[in-house]
Structures are given as C-alpha cells and as structure tokens.
Amino acid sequence: MEPYEREQWKELDQRLAEAEKKLLATANLVRAGIPMVVSQQMRIDALIDSDARLYLQMQQLLESQQRTDELLARLSASQQRTDESLARLSASQQRTDESLARLSGSQQRTDESLVQLSASQQRTDEALIRLAASQERTDEKLVHLADSVQKLVDSWKAGGNGAH
Numbered sequence: 001m002e003p004y005e006r007e008q009w010k011e012l013d014q015r016l017a018e019a020e021k022k023l024l025a026t027a028n029l030v031r032a033g034i035p036m037v038v039s040q041q042m043r044i045d046a047l048i049d050s051d052a053r054l055y056l057q058m059q060q061l062l063e064s065q066q067r068t069d070e071l072l073a074r075l076s077a078s079q080q081r082t083d084e085s086l087a088r089l090s091a092s093q094q095r096t097d098e099s100l101a102r103l104s105g106s107q108q109r110t111d112e113s114l115v116q117l118s119a120s121q122q123r124t125d126e127a128l129i130r131l132a133a134s135q136e137r138t139d140e141k142l143v144h145l146a147d148s149v150q151k152l153v154d155s156w157k158a159g160g161n162g163a164h
Contacts, residue, residue: 001009
C-alpha cells in the first residue's frame with residue numbers, strides 16, 4: 001500500500017476512533033440520561049399534579065372569598081340598619097329624658113303646691129279649732145241667755161215685775 005493510502009487509512013482509523021469515542025460518550029449520556037429523563041418526567045408529572053391541586057385550591061379559595069365578600073356586604077347592611085336603629089333609639093331616649101325632666105319639674109311644682117296646701121290645711125284646721133271653741137263659748141252663752149230669758153219669762157208669769 002502506498003503511503004498516501006496508508007495516510008488515508010490512518011486518518012480514517014483516527015476518525016473512526018473519534019466517532020467511536022463520541023458514540024460511547026453518547027451511549028453513556030443516553031444510559032445516564034434515560035434515568036435522568038425518567039426522573040425529570042416524574043418531577044414534571046408531580047409538578048403538573050401539584051399545579052392541578054393548587055389550581056383547584058385557588059378556585060375553592062376564590063369561591064370562599066366570594067362567599068366572604070357576600071357575608072361582609074350583608075354584615076355591612078346589617079350594621080347600617082343597626083346604626084340607624086341605634087340613632088332612632090338615641091333620639092327616643094333623648095325625648096324620654098326631656099319628658100322625664102319636664103315631669104320632674106311638674107312633680108317639684110306639685111310637691112311645692114302640696115306643701116302650700118298642707119300649710120293652708122293646717123291654718124284651716126287651726127281656724128276650725130278656734131271656730132269650734134268660739135262656737136262652744138257661744139253655745140254656753142246662749143244656754144246662759146236662754147236660762148236668763150226663761151227666768152225672766154217665769155218671773156213675769158209669777159206676776160212679778162221681773163225682779164227676784
């Protein structure tokens with residue numbers, strides 16, 4: 001064989017050796033890569049599964065948030081009605097307090113009138129006691145006068161001049 005051919009065969013052998021190295025490296029990569037690809041696929045599947053569960057939980061959370069928002073809206077409306085009722089109750093309480101103040105004033109005036117009436121009644125009672133005593137003295141004087149008149153009449157009937 002000629003040197004030129006030998007050179008070509010040598011180059012071919014070198015290229016084949018390099019190709020074989022590359023093939024062995026590729027085979028090693030494939031052997032090592034397949035379990036890695038399977039592992040990566042399992043991780044991807046787990047992530048997809050986790051993503052699906054997360055999406056479902058997010059949907060449930062959104063629904064729960066909507067229900068919470070609805071409850072808060074109803075609670076806010078209820079709070080507003082409660083505030084309005086409290087405002088009406090406060091106004092009613094204020095009117096009641098004003099009425100009680102007027103009633104207290106009226107009661108005080110009534111109490112003062114009763115004190116005056118009691119004093120007037122006491123004066124009336126004292127006057128009636130004096131009147132009764134005076135009436136009794138008058139009755140006694142009338143009894144004496146009636147006796148004197150009777151004696152005078154009796155003395156006239158007896159024919160006297162009125163003297164005893």
